[in-house]
Amino acid sequence: MKSLIIASTSTVHGGTPLEYLLEELKIHFNDTNDILFVPYARPGGISHDDYTSSVEKAFRQIHKSIKGIHEFKNPLETLKQSKGIFVGGGNTFVLVNQLYKTKTLQPLKEAINSGIPYLGTSAGSNICGLTMNTTNDMPIVYPPSFKTLGIVPFNINPHYLDPIPNSKHMGETRETRINEFLTYNTQPVIGLREGSWIKVKGNSLKLEGGLKARIFEYGKKPYEIEDNADLNFLK
Amino acid sequence: MKSLIIASTSTVHGGTPLEYLLEELKIHFNDTNDILFVPYARPGGISHDDYTSSVEKAFRQIHKSIKGIHEFKNPLETLKQSKGIFVGGGNTFVLVNQLYKTKTLQPLKEAINSGIPYLGTSAGSNICGLTMNTTNDMPIVYPPSFKTLGIVPFNINPHYLDPIPNSKHMGETRETRINEFLTYNTQPVIGLREGSWIKVKGNSLKLEGGLKARIFEYGKKPYEIEDNADLNFLK
Numbered sequence: 001m002k003s004l005i006i007a008s009t010s011t012v013h014g015g016t017p018l019e020y021l022l023e024e025l026k027i028h029f030n031d032t033n034d035i036l037f038v039p040y041a042r043p044g045g046i047s048h049d050d051y052t053s054s055v056e057k058a059f060r061q062i063h064k065s066i067k068g069i070h071e072f073k074n075p076l077e078t079l080k081q082s083k084g085i086f087v088g089g090g091n092t093f094v095l096v097n098q099l100y101k102t103k104t105l106q107p108l109k110e111a112i113n114s115g116i117p118y119l120g121t122s123a124g125s126n127i128c129g130l131t132m133n134t135t136n137d138m139p140i141v142y143p144p145s146f147k148t149l150g151i152v153p154f155n156i157n158p159h160y161l162d163p164i165p166n167s168k169h170m171g172e173t174r175e176t177r178i179n180e181f182l183t184y185n186t187q188p189v190i191g192l193r194e195g196s197w198i199k200v201k202g203n204s205l206k207l208e209g210g211l212k213a214r215i216f217e218y219g220k221k222p223y224e225i226e227d228n229a230d231l232n233f234l235k
Numbered sequence: 236m237k238s239l240i241i242a243s244t245s246t247v248h249g250g251t252p253l254e255y256l257l258e259e260l261k262i263h264f265n266d267t268n269d270i271l272f273v274p275y276a277r278p279g280g281i282s283h284d285d286y287t288s289s290v291e292k293a294f295r296q297i298h299k300s301i302k303g304i305h306e307f308k309n310p311l312e313t314l315k316q317s318k319g320i321f322v323g324g325g326n327t328f329v330l331v332n333q334l335y336k337t338k339t340l341q342p343l344k345e346a347i348n349s350g351i352p353y354l355g356t357s358a359g360s361n362i363c364g365l366t367m368n369t370t371n372d373m374p375i376v377y378p379p380s381f382k383t384l385g386i387v388p389f390n391i392n393p394h395y396l397d398p399i400p401n402s403k404h405m406g407e408t409r410e411t412r413i414n415e416f417l418t419y420n421t422q423p424v425i426g427l428r429e430g431s432w433i434k435v436k437g438n439s440l441k442l443e444g445g446l447k448a449r450i451f452e453y454g455k456k457p458y459e460i461e462d463n464a465d466l467n468f469l470k
Binding site for chain 2: 045
């Protein structure tokens with residue numbers, strides 16, 4: 001049975017990495033103490049080793065041990081045999097590019113579909129959608145495709161940001177950008193605010209974290225859904 | 236002699252489209268009343284016709300007439316014979332995709348190099364750099380390449396935004412993103428604040444508009460340059 005936590009962000013304002021999710025992660029990774037970490041998104045361009053160390057520190061609090069996928073000679077086999085997977089945030093273009101380059105995208109999808117518990121934050125959540133077209137990241141590298149895992153039948157916009165009142169900046173709001181996406185694409189988009197996550201358990205798809213989310217559907221006005229909403233209607 | 240205005244934005248806060256630039260544009264397009272408009276970036280997904288109409292309205296104030304490139308049977312020939320070119324803002328991915336699809340990128344470069352006065356705003360400025368890797372836009376379509384005109388020997392980040400004080404949002408600042416770009420790429424980046432433009436006249440390259448700009452170079456700390464700075468050092 002598929003089991004995923006697809007979180008908007010790794011860190012909420014004022015917290016330490018993953019802190020707000022730790023209780024949830026204890027349950028999510030209940031069956032294993034060993035989690036395979038995919039550091040490919042390299043936030044701020046840090047190395048795979050440094051990124052893995054920082055994640056190790058966060059997971060130590062709930063007595064889980066972390067190994068980076070880059071430490072293994074045969075990453076595809078390692079993925080298949082893992083008991084829990086975490087794909088961290090950073091830059092979605094860098095992450096997707098590396099997943100294609102290392103041919104990890106399809107094996108990752110198969111691992112998730114086989115029931116290995118998955119945690120994604122930010123870029124690691126974005127790739128659970130149909131495509132990465134609704135990332136907020138800067139396109140600092142050119143990946144071979146924008147197609148991603150398609151674990152959920154819609155696109156994800158992590159770190160969803162409401163318009164800033166009285167802003168004098170003329171750049172587009174997040175809502176404008178996602179509406180623009182829907183003039184070229186038809187799949188729905190969920191704007192996940194920081195602190196929210198999508199929980200996938202088999203065929204159940206739920207919004208969690210205590211916040212509303214914003215839904216964008218082709219030909220409709222964007223609207224809010226409540227915390228704990230069932231997301232199965234979205235396809 | 237090359238002649239370009241590469242502007243951060245079409246509109247500054249509280250102004251109407253191009254208003255802050257009109258006096259400058261009178262001089263820039265002094266030799267012609269006919270400007271060819273490239274509406275491919277389609278801000279908010281509006282049609283080429285609607286976009287062209289709105290630009291027509293702005294240019295009417297300085298008695299210039301506007302035709303959209305999409306109105307012509309032979310756009311490449313039209314480009315070559317134009318007396319002035321404006322590429323407007325919107326989504327850079329959409330713009331670059333369309334420039335590749337219509338095979339307009341190379342002819343546009345040749346037209347600019349032949350001395351036809353060019354105005355770019357936002358996405359239309361971004362494409363004057365080496366690549367579009369430092370756009371702020373959402374990747375709502377997948378262009379065949381991120382390579383752009385390379386009229387200037389660096390990359391441009393239009394709508395450059397300083398970090399918002401006391402923000403509780405955990406998404407990256409613009410500075411973080413551009414620094415991240417420089418972990419994968421070596422060309423310099425200029426962060427152009429709204430209200431600034433780069434003026435190109437032959438081999439002269441100058442910052443104008445009354446504001447400082449922020450420069451990002453590989454292996455250096457980002458730093459500010461003054462209004463009217465010569466940009467020829469940047470390569």
